[in-house]
Amino acid sequence: MNSIKSYNHTMKKIAIYTLCFTFLAAGATSCAKTSKGKVTNEWKIVSYERNESGTYQNGNTSSLIIKMTESSFTRELTDKDNNGTVHFYNYSEGSVNSHELTIKKDGTWSSVQDITYVFSNNNGTNRIVTEESGTWSFVGKTKGDDFKKNERMLFNVLNRSEKSTSTNGNNVTSDDLTSTTFLTGENLKIYTIKESKKEEMQLEMESNIASETNGGVNKDEDLLKMTLRSK
Numbered sequence: 001m002n003s004i005k006s007y008n009h010t011m012k013k014i015a016i017y018t019l020c021f022t023f024l025a026a027g028a029t030s031c032a033k034t035s036k037g038k039v040t041n042e043w044k045i046v047s048y049e050r051n052e053s054g055t056y057q058n059g060n061t062s063s064l065i066i067k068m069t070e071s072s073f074t075r076e077l078t079d080k081d082n083n084g085t086v087h088f089y090n091y092s093e094g095s096v097n098s099h100e101l102t103i104k105k106d107g108t109w110s111s112v113q114d115i116t117y118v119f120s121n122n123n124g125t126n127r128i129v130t131e132e133s134g135t136w137s138f139v140g141k142t143k144g145d146d147f148k149k150n151e152r153m154l155f156n157v158l159n160r161s162e163k164s165t166s167t168n169g170n171n172v173t174s175d176d177l178t179s180t181t182f183l184t185g186e187n188l189k190i191y192t193i194k195e196s197k198k199e200e201m202q203l204e205m206e207s208n209i210a211s212e213t214n215g216g217v218n219k220d221e222d223l224l225k226m227t228l229r230s231k
Contacts, residue, residue, distance in 0.1 A: 034150055034151075034193050034196035034201075035150065036105060036138075038196045038197070038198060038201070039103050039153065039193075039196065039201060040103050040104055040105045041102075041103060041230050041231075042100070042102050042230070042231045043100065043101045043102070043103070043201065043228035043229065043230065043231065044070065044099065044100055044228065044229055044230075044231050045068070045099040045100065045101060045226050045227070045228050046069065046070050046227050046228070046229050047068070047069065047225075047226060047227040048066070048067070048068035048073075048099065048224075048225075048226040048227075049065075049066070049067050049068075049224070049225050049226070050064070050065070050066040050067075050222070050223070050224045050225075051063075051064075051065055051221075051222070051223050052064040052065075052220070052221070052222045052223075053220070053221050053222075054218070054219065054220045054221075055218070055219045056216075056218050056219075057213060057214070057215075057216020057217055057218055058082060058216070059081070059082025059083075060079065060080065060081050060082055061079070061080045062077075062078065062079045062080075063076075063077070063078045063079075064076070064077050064078075068096055068099065068115075069096065070096060070099070071095060071096055072093065072094070072095055072096060073093065073094055073095075073096055073115060074091070074092070074093045075090075075091070075092050075093070076090075076091050077089070077090045077091075092117055092118075092119075093117075093118060094115055094116045094117040094118045094125075095115065095116045095118070096114070096115050097114040097115065097116060097127075098112055098113070098114040099112070099113050099114070099115075100112050100231070101228060103136060107135050107136060107137060108133070108134070108135055108136070109133065109134060109135070109136045109155060110131070110132065110133040111131070111132050111133070112129065112130070112131050113128075113129070113130045113131075114127070114128075114129045114130075115127070115128055116128075123168055123169045124166065124167065124168045124169075124173075125166070125167050126164065126165070126166045126167075127164070127165045127166075127167075128162065128163070128164050129162070129163045130160070130161070130162045131159075131160070131161045131162075132157050132159065132160045132161075133157075133158060133159045134155060134156045134157045134158035134159065134182075134187075135155075135156045135158065135184075136153060136154065136155050136156065137153075137154050137156075138150045138152065138153060138154070139151075139152035139153065139154050139190065147192070150193075151192060151193055152190055152191065152192050152193065153190070153191050153193060153203070154188060154189070154190050155188065155189040155190075155191070156184060156185065156187070156188055157182055157186075157187035157188070157189065158181065158182055158184070158187075159179075159180070159181055159182070160179070160180045160182070160187075161177065161178065161179040161180070162177070162178050162179075163175075163176070163177045164176045164177075189205065190205065191203040191204065191205050192204050192205070192206075194225075198230070199229060199230045200227065200228065200229050200230070201227075201228045202225070202226070202227050202228075203225075203226050203228065204223070204224065204225050204226075205222075205223075205224040206222065206223050206224070207220070207221070207222045208220075208221050208222075209221075
């Protein structure tokens with residue numbers, strides 16, 4: 001459970017970085033212009049891949065790779081010191097029970113991600129159900145970038161809940177629920193539309209952050225790609 005909690009904390013940090021620094025993404029290229037009629041749908045996320053890496057002023061590096069299909073996922077976390085020696089490694093896998101996104105014409109959206117971690121060293125599992133909802137809109141053309149009108153989508157997160165249930169065999173060892181409400185503009189996600197068809201859509205979110213601390217530079221890069229198909 002400690003590794004799962006640490007992972008959740010890491011992902012929250014990554015999300016904050018991505019939301020705050022999406023417009024700093026390097027090498028932005030023109031994507032797929034689309035319309036409200038193409039994106040409003042009940043979507044199933046059939047492919048999801050996230051690569052997050054960090055390089056820190058002390059020479060240490062970190063890497064987090066998450067891959068999901070319609071039914072399964074893997075997660076690999078690696079931390080190395082400045083000599084390239086691995087001092088922390090964690091690999092986990094499990095099943096995807098549900099991974100869906102609903103985008104409505106009235107400007108609202110909702111999503112659910114229901115995954116179950118399976119621990120190989122015992123009969124334990126950890127099921128995490130994350131639900132989010134809010135409002136959405138297209139991002140207009142911004143002076144100085146390479147994007148055209150309606151090539152980006154902004155998701156304003158207003159509500160988020162996470163239910164975590166751990167079991168060992170037939171026994172429930174923990175059952176936690178957290179719920180958060182956000183103000184408008186407090187929690188944003190901005191995706192570029194790489195491809196948009198009636199039955200399929202490809203979204204991408206990228207960030208590249210450099211921050212200076214005590215004379216040193218920390219760098220964080222994050223790339224998320226996902227393919228959605230009409231339910």
